[in-house]
Amino acid sequence: MHSMSKFRFNTKAPVIMLTILLEGKGNSKQKIRMALDTGATYTMISWKTAEILGLEPELSKERIEIITASGVEKAPLITLRSIVVLGKRIERVEAVVHDLPPKSYVDGLLGIKSLVELKLKIDFSEGILEV
């Protein structure tokens, strides 16, 4: 049986930030900070991060429309070999490649699809993440 691990977060913080290891083609990997975003369907990473992971987003045949605060855009969908969040690994994670504005100060978003895979439980009153 899988044992659950608990992690604390600051309930007063306006954004829940997580340190995430992204693994791409070959042995490429990069650790970044992402915002946990229950309003995002997919996990999202920046173009530069995708390129560093050898994912060639410009060659991706899968493009999807994304609705952002600034309008509707088409963005490539790529597959990360895996991601590691709070010590738990998820294999083959689909991610949208799109740059968040510099003022967002995050490298990406951890969206609902990944949160479901992770079986993440969020206790907002106690400030606990459980995986």
Next chain:
Amino acid sequence: MKLKEVEEKYRDEWVLAEVLKEDESGEPTELKVIAHSKNRDDTYDAMKKVKGKYSYHFYTGKIPEEGYAVAFYVKI
């Protein structure tokens, strides 16, 4: 350097650092700074140069900045 020390020394900057040690949740605890800048593109460029090194890219300031609210939203 400890993560807290990096965050204090390079406040309100983007940092790229080699991960020397991390805890069981994957949070880096010991780092060696490779590059730091107010401009994210500078640390992205550094990331390309040290490709293959186990590194961590992050912003050290408050998120969001004073006077800003956050509204990330992506529905497909």
